[in-house]
Amino acid sequence: MATFLFDKIIFGPVKSRRLGVSLGINLLPNDCKLCSFNCIYCECGWNPDQYDQKINFHPKAQVKESLFEKLSQMKANNEDLDVITFAGNGEPTLHPEFSEIIDYTIQVRNKVFPQARIAVLSNSSMIHKKSIFKALNKIDDNILKLDGGTEETIINLNQPVGKFNLDNMVKLLSKFDSNLIIQTLFIRGEYEGKIIDNTTNAELEAWISHLQKIKPKEVMIYTISRDTPSDNLEKISMNELEQIAKRVDAAGFKTQISS
Template identity: 55%
Template sequence: MGTFLFDKIIFGPVQSRRLGISLGINLLPVNKKICTFDCIYCECGFNGDNASATTQMPSRLQVKTELETVLKQMQSKGQAPHVITFAGNGEPTIHKDFEGIINDTIVLRNAYFPEARIAVLSNATLIHKTSVYDALIKVDDNILKLDSGLEETIQVLDQPNPGFSLNELIDNLMKFNGQLIIQTMFVRGTYKGNQIDNTTDADIDSWLKLVKKASPKSVMIYTIERDTPVDGLVKIPLVELKKIARRVEDMGISTQVSG
């Protein structure tokens, strides 16, 4: 199936299923995905795609300059974003100046659209780093991935870099003391001839236990909407997603479902 890369540092604004009118920031190269996960459902494709491409991440100054330019344009047109979202072609917290860029973005947001929220979509693999933690604790929506409560499912679905530990991830999520949002992609299908499904009873029961342990302020439940790099993956019906959401809400945690 077809996938795509974001070809700009600042993209949008776009209508996001989960966040409303979102102005995106891509801290990764515009010609290649770079991520500590290699999710089989990622709309940006696999890390190995465009392997021969010469890549360069934008500098902190480039991000600040381009963001301010776009915010000025939006202000002059009366177009207010609901949220400024760090997403793009991979894991945004990889950028060496991530904390500084977050600080710059907060200053610009306050100057141009103080009502807008700042969100980061992250796979949470680098939250053990002090600078990443310090940056994420400052943003309005610290949205961190947890696709299953079973490490073997995560290994197939998310294909993390070597050294990934689900137990360590949960320990680090707990350090946010509830100042986080869990995001979970539910999907089923086949990959390399094997069945993949993170909606099984074993996956959901173990996932609920870890969600409770992480104690997020909310959970975002969603399924695939765009093309994926793997044929054979299918959306989870909305009725099933809502059943999962009710189990989260029974624990006193609010949910947002996107089918």
């Protein structure tokens, strides 16, 4: 199915189904997805089979200039802004100057839109790096992915590019001391002959047990709403998401649903 890429550093603002009025920042190349996961549901499509030897990340100076210009313009026009969101064409924490860009974003936010939050949507794959961990701890909405309760399901669903160990991931997530939001996409389908379903009772029990170790301040659950690179995927109904949310609430966690 058709997918899309962001062709600019700054996009929006848009009305986010999860975050409110959001100004997006894409730190990644405009011409391809760049991610440490290759999720079968990703709206940006698949990772390319091969990357050019030199990956064209947006330079820090260009990001800073573009962000300041857009925020200043919005302020002059009396536009609303709830959140500045790092997302874009893949995994934002792969940018080699990610931590420095976060520091600048905090600085310019405080000056121009002090009421706005700063959010990062991340697949959690880089949180073992001290600079990334430290940067994510500075922002308002540290939104980290955990798409299943078992390692097999996560590998089939998220297609990590490198090695993946779920127990290690849970330990790393717990080190944020609740300064994080866990984001989980629920889905059913088939990919490469394998049935994928992270809504089964066994998956949900295992997933909630991980939440109890991680202790996030909030859990965001949602399902697909746009085109996906794999065709054989099923959107989860709002009723089923609500039933999952009840289980999360019963475990003691604030839950937000979007479909």
